[in-house]
Amino acid sequence: MNSTATVYDTQPKSPPGDLAIWVFILAELLVFAVLFVVYAMARRNNIELFNLHQLQLDRAAGLANTLVLITSSYFVVRAVAAIREGETQRCSRWLWAAFSLGALFLLIKGAEYQHHFSMGVTLRSNDFYLFYLSLTFFHFMHVIMGMVILAAVALKAQRGGYSVSEHTGVETGASYWHMVDLVWLILFPLVYVMH
Amino acid sequence: MTKTLSIPRPCTRIWLLMMVLTFITWAVAQLGLSGQWLILGVLAIALVKGQLVVDHFMGLRRVRGFWRPLLTGYLLLLGAALAGAFFL
Numbered sequence: 001m002n003s004t005a006t007v008y009d010t011q012p013k014s015p016p017g018d019l020a021i022w023v024f025i026l027a028e029l030l031v032f033a034v035l036f037v038v039y040a041m042a043r044r045n046n047i048e049l050f051n052l053h054q055l056q057l058d059r060a061a062g063l064a065n066t067l068v069l070i071t072s073s074y075f076v077v078r079a080v081a082a083i084r085e086g087e088t089q090r091c092s093r094w095l096w097a098a099f100s101l102g103a104l105f106l107l108i109k110g111a112e113y114q115h116h117f118s119m120g121v122t123l124r125s126n127d128f129y130l131f132y133l134s135l136t137f138f139h140f141m142h143v144i145m146g147m148v149i150l151a152a153v154a155l156k157a158q159r160g161g162y163s164v165s166e167h168t169g170v171e172t173g174a175s176y177w178h179m180v181d182l183v184w185l186i187l188f189p190l191v192y193v194m195h
Numbered sequence: 196m197t198k199t200l201s202i203p204r205p206c207t208r209i210w211l212l213m214m215v216l217t218f219i220t221w222a223v224a225q226l227g228l229s230g231q232w233l234i235l236g237v238l239a240i241a242l243v244k245g246q247l248v249v250d251h252f253m254g255l256r257r258v259r260g261f262w263r264p265l266l267t268g269y270l271l272l273l274g275a276a277l278a279g280a281f282f283l
Contacts, residue, residue, distance in 0.1 A: 011259045026265075033273045040280030051229075063221040067214060070244075074210040077252050081204070178252045185244045189237045190277065193224040 016080070017172035025179045028142070032183045035138070036190055039131045046127060051195045053128040061112050062192040065105050066184065072101035073181040076150070076174045079157075086164040088157050095154035095170075098177065102147040109140055132191055139180070139187060146180045149173045209251040216240050234281050238274055245270045 015022050043050040079094035116133070123130050153173040156162065162170055220237050246267060250256035255263040 011257050013259050015258050015262050016254050022262075029266075029269055033269065033276075036273065037276045037280060040277050044280060059221060059224055063217065066217045066221075070210065070213045070217065073248065073252050074206060077206045077210075078204075080254075081206070175253060178248055181252070182245055182248045185248065186241050186273065189220055189241045193220060193237050194234045194281065195229050 015175065017175040018168055021172045021175055025175060028179060029183070032139075032186075035135055036186060039135060039190065042127055042131060049126060050128045053126065053132075054192065054195050057132070057192050058112055058115070059192050061108050062188050065108050066188045068101050068105045068108070069181045069184050072098040072105070073178050075101065076177050080167075080170055080174050083157065083162050083167040083170045084164065088160050088162060091162065091167075091170060092154050092157040095150050095157060095173075099147055099150045099154060102143055102150065105143055106140065106147075109136065109143075113137075135187060135191060139183060142180050142183070146173075146177045149176055206251055209247055213244050213247055216244055231282065235278065238278060242270050242274045 075094045075098035079091045079098065082088075082091040082094055113133075116129075121129050121133075123133055150173055153169055156169060220240050223233060223237060249263065249266040249270070253266075255266060
């Protein structure tokens with residue numbers, strides 16, 4: 001057997017985590033893709049309005065939240081690596097660190113919403129804000145959902161509920177969190193930058 | 196053993212690369228640039244970062260079968276649809 005065949009044989013057939021979460025992830029990615037394309041199509045009808053209001057968004061907050069989510073995703077990768085090495089407590093600490101960054105994301109986004117609402121912005125202000133608020137709030141809810149999953153997995157890891165041989169739950173939670181990150185990586189440039 | 200520990204994990208290098216790419220996206224916007232090249236450049240960076248998440252964070256690079264091509268196809272199709280909506 002040559003080395004290529006050996007490497008191929010050691011590659012898993014299924015993605016990390018429970019297969020059901022991947023079906024869910026694919027469905028979620030499809031929904032977000034449709035929303036992103038609808039945003040881009042709606043922008044075609046009123047490019048000047050979209051460009052004008054996009055410039056009023058707090059790009060520094062968008063940047064901060066992107067860095068926060070990327071870093072939290074990285075922490076989750078470290079949590080998975082830790083449990084694969086049998087380090088349950090280290091796994092739990094990385095997951096709580098990722099959870100904390102999720103909370104920071106919500107705080108920053110919440111401050112942005114607070115600013116918009118104080119300026120009288122609502123869903124009915126114009127088409128740009130209709131899409132901006134809907135898209136980002138839909139993602140906001142996914143961050144909350146991801147944090148609930150991370151907390152549940154972190155608590156179980158803390159109690160020694162995972163091991164080197166059985167840690168599907170950690171990989172399942174991690175995969176969902178990476179999806180939340182992946183979606184934001186498209187959303188940020190699309191809504192905050194591209195004009 | 197010590198030598199192994201002194202080398203950053205591959206995921207750490209990927210994380211740093213994604214942070215740099217994010218800063219580039221933001222800096223380009225801060226320079227006040229706009230138009231076709233900004234849109235294409237920023238979109239390309241977003242797709243590259245998405246592929247890095249798929250490969251190295253989700254770990255699909257090491258998974259056999261259709262999973263990685265499926266997610267890569269998703270990113271490419273989405274990128275093409277967004278570019279089409281912005282330019283056509």
